[in-house]
Amino acid sequence: MSRHYIVIGGGAAGYFAAVNLKRLCPEDKVTILEKGNKVLSKVRISGGGRCNVTHACFENGLLVQHYPRGSKALRGAFSRFSVADTIAWYEERGVKLKTEPDGRMFPETDDSSTIINCLMNEADKFGVELKLGADVKKIIPAESGFSLEMNGGGTLHADKLLIATGGSPKLESYNWMKELGHQISFPVPSLFTFNTPQSPLTKLMGLSVPDAQVKIEGLPLVSNGPLLITHWGFSGPSILRLSALAARELQERNYIFDIRISWTGTKKEEEIRLRFSEVRMIWNTRQIAVHPLFDLPKRLWEYLVEQAGIEPEMKWADLPKKNMNKLINSLLHDTYTVKGKTTFKEEFVTCGGIALEDVDFRTMESRKCKNLYFAGEMLDIDGITGGFNFQSAWTTGWIAAQGMGQVD
Ligand SMILES: Cc1cc2nc3c(=O)[nH]c(=O)nc-3n(C[C@H](O)[C@H](O)[C@H](O)COP(=O)(O)OP(=O)(O)OC[C@H]3O[C@@H](n4cnc5c(N)ncnc54)[C@H](O)[C@@H]3O)c2cc1C
Known part of the structure; x- marks a missing residue:
């Protein structure tokens, strides 16, 4: 029987997870719910419009040192989906990345729309559904899966759910995750100038x-x-x-x-x-x-x-x-x-978010709520500038896709 997987958040992590998941489970329905009227908006403005996709650091022990929060959990995660995997993933889809002398990697076009088009084409090719203006208000665990109450009315059912709503320095943004039993590491801004x-x-x-x-x-x-x-x-x-x-x-x-x-x-x-x-x-x-x-x-x-x-x-x-x-x-x-x-206009992120002990990094599934998964910046993971934050979004998004796609 075909299942319905819902990804909340049409950012880097959500999109990457959705396209990889749909490819794994072509018979199932994968829907991205995005509250805004555009997807991948941070990717567009990232790296001054060039999108610093990742960093040319191929030694995972060194790579994790660029994450003030999350380095331990990411160590295993990067062994499943590494910087080299990111480069190969984009290259297989015709997007070549180039390395700057400081290690930052950008699309050869120096244009973030190359990355956006790649992700969108992939979503179209495999039939990922997208709902814009879809703001999730509440998640109610149901007998099988979840019932999602939408702002503006309406309810949706998901057999499995991925939350990839990004970071926020406001504690109340995480209330719905708290209600599902997760601990929240107090969110504060990171990457700023003095x-x-x-x-x-x-x-x-x-x-x-x-x-x-x-x-x-x-x-x-x-x-x-x-x-x-x-x-x-x-x-x-x-x-x-x-x-x-x-x-x-x-x-x-x-x-x-x-x-x-x-x-x-x-x-x-x-x-x-x-x-x-x-x-x-x-x-x-x-x-x-x-x-x-x-x-x-x-x-x-x-x-x-x-x-x-x-x-x-x-x-x-x-x-x-x-x-x-x-x-x-x-x-x-x-x-x-x-x-x-x-x-700092080039890149800013949130320190804090979903406590990492509440997440199984082999699948990105919540340890508190079955069939619920997390990816991206809403986790208590953040990196320094240089492409590390997107790398964490690609890695956690990819692992979540594999985890959700596993047959129970
Ligand atoms: C200006 C700027 C430049 C940056 N440049 C770089 C860079 O070059 N390299 C790098 O590595 N990192 C960069 N970063 C950091 C990087 O953009 C983030 O770490 C990354 O986008 C996180 O991806 P995400 O998918 O977790 O969250 P986001 O990209 O924030 O996506 C989350 C999505 O979820 C949606 N959403 C939120 N709540 C709901 C809801 N209730 N219902 C439905 N949808 C919802 C949001 O509208 C958003 O579209 C930059 C950040 C900024 C702000």
């Missing part, structure tokens, strides 16, 4: 330091990498990574905290002092402010020199010890007070 209102440094906006080290005062978290000075504060991979690592703690602090920047990355104080001694000898007649050390951008060097109370014309030979120590201290431990956050 605001430093009134900091004189913001006048250096647009300037980027390729290898900085950033720490949050009072937390044992460090992030290394490119740092960007913006007109509102700090951004760039090192900041976004830190925002993800400390998403929960920073929300508890109401986004008011101090950060410490080492503009020279992982260099130790002895190394910096040694370089200063060398430069004092070889450049003794040169002006300090004019020649940056450690490949720092010139305007940043000038700023740090000025903050250390060093006159613009001062020469290396005349640098007083007190000012030298001040400059070295700023290079290594420059402190700024962050007051507030700004959404």
Whole structure:
């Protein structure tokens, strides 16, 4: 007898699950219910319209390190559907992915509609049904399967149900899952940039330091990498990574905290002092402010020199010890007070969601409610920027499809 599988949510995870499920069970009916009037809307805007589909990281042990939440559960999941499987899946359907020098992978077309068209064609080819404007209000477990109450009236029956409604930083968005017995890990935003209102440094906006080290005062978290000075504060991979690592703690602090920047990355104080001694000898007649050390951008060097109370014309030979120590201290431990956050437009996600212990990652089935499955960002899984969040959506969506398609 033909069965009806319903996928709630027409995003990356829901679509990927639906097309894989329908292919597995061509005789059964698969329906995607999407509350909006468009599907795959995040895929469209993702990666600045290019869609950063995944990341060229083929060692699962390394891959999971890019997920501040969910790394343990994903380890097994990636062994079932990996980055290489994602690349092959799209390539089999005529979509070639290319790798950027930092490892991010995009469609060769540099256009997210390539991914959207691929998923939509696949859904059409196998006959996945789609209902737009279908907002699920309540899920009622029935004798066999579920009864879905829709906003605006009407009820639908599903033999098996996949919830792929994405992340939300509002706890009430998860109420219906709570009612079905699931624990919710408190949702908060992840992947944001730091605001430093009134900091004189913001006048250096647009300037980027390729290898900085950033720490949050009072937390044992460090992030290394490119740092960007913006007109509102700090951004760039090192900041976004830190925002993800400390998403929960920073929300508890109401986004008011101090950060410490080492503009020279992982260099130790002895190394910096040694370089200063060398430069004092070889450049003794040169002006300090004019020649940056450690490949720092010139305007940043000038700023740090000025903050250390060093006159613009001062020469290396005349640098007083007190000012030298001040400059070295700023290079290594420059402190700024962050007051507030700004959404990173390229990619933002939710930290928190369905507690992972309530889900069997071999099938993505709920441990609390039989025949109910989860995939994507509504789980307590989130990655840093770089294609990791979509990879988790493809992987969990694919596993859910296999799990739902199993004959009972
Ligand atoms: C601006 C931006 C750019 C991004 N860029 C990237 C990137 O380049 N690479 C990357 O890896 N990640 C990126 N991400 C993160 C990535 O988009 C998400 O992690 C991913 O889309 C999650 O997929 P999902 O299917 O779980 O949820 P979503 O894509 O959020 O889809 C959920 C769907 O469910 C629908 N829905 C919700 N509630 C209901 C309901 N009650 N009834 C019916 N339907 C419902 C929603 O309308 C939505 O269409 C980006 C995120 C943003 C915001």
